[in-house]
Amino acid sequence: MAPPPENGTVGRRGTSSAVFAFGDSILDTGNNDHITTLIKSNFLPYGRDFPGRISTGRFSDGRLISDLIVESLGIKYFLLPYLDPNLQDDDLITGVCFASTSSGYDPKTPKILVVISIPYQLNLFQQYVGKLRNLVGEQTSNDVVENSIYLSLLYFNDVLLTSLFHTRTKSSLEMASYAGFLAGRASAFLRQLYGLGARKIVHLSALTTGCFPAFRTLLGGVQRQCSDESSELAVMFNEKLSDEIQRLNDDVSILDLS
Known part of the structure; x- marks a missing residue:
């Protein structure tokens, strides 16, 4: 991996002025390091491939999708967590991460974890928008909010907890109902985000998680088999979320690049 520029930024290109991330560990660049929770990754081997070989709160050896996207847009090399007390003015102007590892759309998920x-x-x-307004003024703040890209990815932890405690006793109808519930929560979130000024929203599709190591370890028995039920639930969620996003696109100009 090529080293980052000394100041951690790269030249901007395109029309997007900043990137913001909401969701869970797939996008969380370290917010959990700054809250009281057991769900942390501020120790090795996490970060062993990150510049400086340091653990940063990312649940990864190196950078995350959120970091790679912000670099691909020519904005900066990595996306810092909003709760980082060392954030600089330029970090705020070019975007930050609000995601939190182990969060979910189901209100019970972040409470349990x-x-x-x-x-x-x-x-x-x-809160961020208020800080930005004080920093650059209302007009520039509005421009940043409107012209930025918003990344969102949640679902993994909802499925994991549901699979651990409920999926094997749920009928297909009940699983479809739960997938619909999660898609409805996602739709409500997207509407709220749009109402706060976001216009370029990228909601990534849920992965078919049944063969992820965590699912195979916790649900796969001695043979660590894939959890077909978990993958089925992910497929249901994606289908229902696609329908929700289509309805949203009929109402507002939400950009879906899933």
């Missing part, structure tokens, strides 16, 4: 819920991530974004 003691992490930042999606409603509170939105509250942090509103």
Whole structure:
């Protein structure tokens, strides 16, 4: 991996002025390091491939999708967590991460795992906008909010907890109902984000998680087999979320690049 520029930024290109991320560990660049929770990754081997070989709170050896996207847009080399007390002015102007590892759309998920819920991530974004307005003025702040790209990815932890405690006793109808519930929560989040000024929203599709190591270890028995039920639930969620996003696109100009 090529080393980052000394200041951690790269030249900007395109029309997007900043990137913001909401969700869970797939996008969380370290917010959990700054809250009281057991869900942390501030120790090795996490970060062994990150510049400087340091653990940063990312649940990864190196950078995350959120970091790679912000670099691909020519904005900066990595996306810092909003709760990082060392954030600089330029970090705020070019975007930050609000995601929290182990969060989910189901309100019970962040409560059980003691992490930042999606409603509170939105509250942090509103707090951020206030800081940005004080920093650059209302007009520039509005321009940043409107012209930025918003990344969102949640679902993994909802499925994991549901699979651990409920999926094997649920009928297909009940699983479809739960997938619909999660898609409805996702739709509500997207509407709220749009209402706060976001216009370029990228909601990534849920992965078919049944063969992920965590699912195979916790649900696969001695043979660590894939959890077909978990993957089926992910497929249901994606289908229902696609329908929800289509309805949203009929109402507002939400950009879906899933």
